[in-house]
Amino acid sequence: MTTIPADLAALLATIRRPGDFFAAGTSELLAPLLEVEGVGPVALPLLPAQAEQLAAVAEPAPYGRGAETLIDPAVRRCRQVGPDRVRISGRHWVRTLETIVARAAEGLGVDGPVSAEFYKLLLYEEGGFFLGHRDTEKTPGMFATLVAALPSSFVGGELVVRHKGREVRLDLRGDDPAEVAFAAFYADCVHEVLPVTKGCRLILVYNLVRHGRGRAPVPPDYAAEQARVTALLQRWKRGKRHRDDDTPEKLVYLLEHAYTPAEFGFAMLKGADAAAAGVLTEAAREAQCDLHLALLTVEESGAAEYAGNYGSRRGRWDSEEDDFEAGEVFDRSMTLSDWRRPDGGTTTLGGIPVEAEEFVPPDACDELEPDEEHFREATGNEGASFERTYRRAALVLWPSDRLFAVLSQAGLRVTLPYLDDLVRRWAEDGGDRQSLLWREAHDLAGHMLAQWPRRVGYPRSDETPGDAARMLDLLTRLADTELIERFLAEITAAGVYGKGDNTAIVAAIGSLPPPRAAALVERIVAGTAATSFGACADLLARTAAALDQQHVSGLAGAAIRLAEALPGGRDRVAPDEFWQRGPEVSPTAVVDLLTGLGAIDRALAERAVDHILARPKTYDLDAILVPAVRTMIGSGRMQGASSVQRLRAACVAHLRLRAAEPLAPPADWRRAATLPCRCKNCTELARFLADPERQTWILKAAEADRSHVEDSIRRAQADLDLTTDRRGRPYSLVCTKNQESYERRARQRTQDLKDLALLAG
Numbered sequence: 001m002t003t004i005p006a007d008l009a010a011l012l013a014t015i016r017r018p019g020d021f022f023a024a025g026t027s028e029l030l031a032p033l034l035e036v037e038g039v040g041p042v043a044l045p046l047l048p049a050q051a052e053q054l055a056a057v058a059e060p061a062p063y064g065r066g067a068e069t070l071i072d073p074a075v076r077r078c079r080q081v082g083p084d085r086v087r088i089s090g091r092h093w094v095r096t097l098e099t100i101v102a103r104a105a106e107g108l109g110v111d112g113p114v115s116a117e118f119y120k121l122l123l124y125e126e127g128g129f130f131l132g133h134r135d136t137e138k139t140p141g142m143f144a145t146l147v148a149a150l151p152s153s154f155v156g157g158e159l160v161v162r163h164k165g166r167e168v169r170l171d172l173r174g175d176d177p178a179e180v181a182f183a184a185f186y187a188d189c190v191h192e193v194l195p196v197t198k199g200c201r202l203i204l205v206y207n208l209v210r211h212g213r214g215r216a217p218v219p220p221d222y223a224a225e226q227a228r229v230t231a232l233l234q235r236w237k238r239g240k241r242h243r244d245d246d247t248p249e250k251l252v253y254l255l256e257h258a259y260t261p262a263e264f265g266f267a268m269l270k271g272a273d274a275a276a277a278g279v280l281t282e283a284a285r286e287a288q289c290d291l292h293l294a295l296l297t298v299e300e301s302g303a304a305e306y307a308g309n310y311g312s313r314r315g316r317w318d319s320e321e322d323d324f325e326a327g328e329v330f331d332r333s334m335t336l337s338d339w340r341r342p343d344g345g346t347t348t349l350g351g352i353p354v355e356a357e358e359f360v361p362p363d364a365c366d367e368l369e370p371d372e373e374h375f376r377e378a379t380g381n382e383g384a385s386f387e388r389t390y391r392r393a394a395l396v397l398w399p400s401d402r403l404f405a406v407l408s409q410a411g412l413r414v415t416l417p418y419l420d421d422l423v424r425r426w427a428e429d430g431g432d433r434q435s436l437l438w439r440e441a442h443d444l445a446g447h448m449l450a451q452w453p454r455r456v457g458y459p460r461s462d463e464t465p466g467d468a469a470r471m472l473d474l475l476t477r478l479a480d481t482e483l484i485e486r487f488l489a490e491i492t493a494a495g496v497y498g499k500g501d502n503t504a505i506v507a508a509i510g511s512l513p514p515p516r517a518a519a520l521v522e523r524i525v526a527g528t529a530a531t532s533f534g535a536c537a538d539l540l541a542r543t544a545a546a547l548d549q550q551h552v553s554g555l556a557g558a559a560i561r562l563a564e565a566l567p568g569g570r571d572r573v574a575p576d577e578f579w580q581r582g583p584e585v586s587p588t589a590v591v592d593l594l595t596g597l598g599a600i601d602r603a604l605a606e607r608a609v610d611h612i613l614a615r616p617k618t619y620d621l622d623a624i625l626v627p628a629v630r631t632m633i634g635s636g637r638m639q640g641a642s643s644v645q646r647l648r649a650a651c652v653a654h655l656r657l658r659a660a661e662p663l664a665p666p667a668d669w670r671r672a673a674t675l676p677c678r679c680k681n682c683t684e685l686a687r688f689l690a691d692p693e694r695q696t697w698i699l700k701a702a703e704a705d706r707s708h709v710e711d712s713i714r715r716a717q718a719d720l721d722l723t724t725d726r727r728g729r730p731y732s733l734v735c736t737k738n739q740e741s742y743e744r745r746a747r748q749r750t751q752d753l754k755d756l757a758l759l760a761g
């Protein structure tokens with residue numbers, strides 16, 4: 001049993017001190033009043049005309065170097081207005097600022113009273129920026145800087161903050177006039193404002209100050225924990241190289257907080273989530289694992305139970321849903337989606353399923369509260385049921401070189417198009433088998449093969465190419481002989497096979513040495529002929545045609561396997577598997593069989609014909625053999641084979657016998673029929689049929705009686721046309737004699753003579 005998920009959970013639990021070196025978010029902004037000396041009230045979002053006015057009253061912002069403050073537009077291009085000339089007020093502003101400060105303090109992992117001292121107003125016009133620097137401690141107790149972006153439209157101007165090798169890029173743009181974006185970071189973090197490329201960035205800067213005694217807060221330092229997590233991830237990654245590895249393909253760590261779609265990103269994580277993400281980001285990079293933030297959706301359904309509260313403790317006004325509680329879960333699906341990378345990017349990964357053993361800790365899902373729960377009352381034949389959904393943010397990890405294994409978990413709907421794309425890119429790139437792209441495609445295909453759905457439950461009877469054919473085509477294009485062999489041996493021969501795959505199989509084995517090709521065909525026939533006889537016969541015939549004359553005899557083993565599986569032979573499938581069989585034999589299967597065997601081993605073809613002629617029930621002359629011989633003669637290739645000649649002779653004898661039977665239209669109105677019933681109406685009907693004079697019989701009777709008689713007529717195939725006369729009650733069944741039997745035989749005679757002309761000619 002692997003302990004990786006539990007061990008990682010234990011390590012992450014030691015990262016108790018919440019907080020990170022930075023915090024960021026957005027907050028609601030209710031109509032603040034911003035007044036600047038020399039300009040007056042400033043409308044928000046900022047208007048271009050007012051931006052110009054502001055710039056006119058502001059001064060160039062200096063930067064500090066040692067004890068000096070310097071002005072240099074190559075280092076900092078930005079204008080500032082000092083706190084004595086700026087006033088921000090309005091009924092709600094105080095509360096907005098309190099909320100921002102509280103969230104910033106929480107994100108930085110600081111508790112105890114923290115206050116924000118307004119420092120200055122900054123204006124970055126187009127081209128404005130500030131190179132990397134550290135802020136100096138401007139007042140005693142200051143431990144961090146807080147910046148808040150007032151509503152104003154601009155492009156660029158991201159704030160980049162670095163700490164101990166980590167870096168975040170915070171975008172404080174907010175076009176929503178009712179929102180303020182903020183960011184806070186510890187004072188000793190190097191930070192930088194990237195150039196504003198359009199519009200105007202308007203910033204309030206505050207010093208965050210902690211009151212009270214004790215050492216000033218510092219950014220959390222998880223170096224030791226991080227080293228341990230790194231070591232654990234490396235152990236996991238190494239273990240994956242061993243064959244008996246039983247660790248999960250990926251690890252899924254559920255976050256504590258809920259996040260809105262707008263907040264969904266590494267930079268916006270809160271509290272302990274941010275701390276865990278910080279440690280994992282570093283550890284994953286060092287251990288060469290991929291880390292993503294993703295949305296986990298769990299959907300469950302099952303039986304609901306009546307909770308029996310109705311009318312008792314709860315009032316009648318309770319919604320009906322309150323009368324039920326969820327019982328046993330019958331169905332559960334768990335999927336990850338909405339992937340985000342630590343650098344803020346997204347990926348094209350689609351929905352990927354989660355296995356239960358991938359959770360960190362293993363019981364992470366046990367006590368979740370559903371986000372939605374619905375009950376359905378019992379109906380006629382179904383009990384009450386429930387459906388519920390959970391959505392949680394999660395951090396997801398896998399070793400970088402195992403991406404394909406993880407993709408494969410999502411199944412062929414995701415991997416086949418992905419592989420197709422790789423193969424196309426490889427071919428466009430020159431089609432070099434030594435190239436990295438070929439390796440990638442080979443690796444992915446290997447994972448797909450390992451997880452290929454083995455048990456289809458029943459043989460595929462349709463003749464359209466399936467996923468297996470698509471896979472084989474891709475492997476053939478890659479000339480990946482190793483995987484072609486493995487696919488045919490492990491997947492196709494194991495029964496994941498249908499006639500529609502044959503074109504792809506023949507093309508695929510074309511790239512193998514003929515003896516290998518023959519051995520694989522034998523393996524496929526041995527594994528599947530009992531359930532897919534027609535497909536195997538087709539495969540053998542096609543392979544025999546594709547191989548050089550000198551190699552055809554190599555197919556002798558496959559031919560014997562096919563002959564052994566002839567329906568009606570010894571190796572029949574067990575009776576309880578009988579339902580799995582498609583139509584037993586078809587004329588095409590007989591043609592393919594004799595084509596294949598005839599090319600490979602004539603004696604075997606003769607024995608197959610013995611078998612067929614000895615079982616007229618399985619190999620019906622009219623339904624199977626005559627059409628088969630017709631095809632073989634028509635193709636003009638096989639007349640010479642004595643096996644075919646024997647089948648032909650049997651058909652000719654059968655047709656001659658029937659053609660010799662007298663055939664004449666009935667002389668009077670007597671019609672032969674053996675009725676399955678002797679009730680009063682049916683006896684009457686029998687008398688009518690035997691009567692040489694009467695042509696019509698009318699049965700006026702209730703519906704049940706009429707349909708019983710109709711049924712007898714149908715079962716006896718009596719030569720009668722039936723109509724219902726709806727005048728008067730009860731209705732009447734009108735039976736009129738016809739010549740259908742004679743006409744049927746006449747049609748048969750025409751066909752027999754045509755067949756005779758062809759077969760005996």
Ligand SMILES: O=C(O)CCC(=O)C(=O)O
Pocket residue numbers: 122130135147159191193203205
């Ligand atoms: O404009 C910002 O976001 C940061 C400003 C800054 O770093 C500073 O004033 O020291």
Ligand SMILES: [Fe+2]
Pocket residue numbers: 133134135145191
């Ligand atoms: Fe700064």
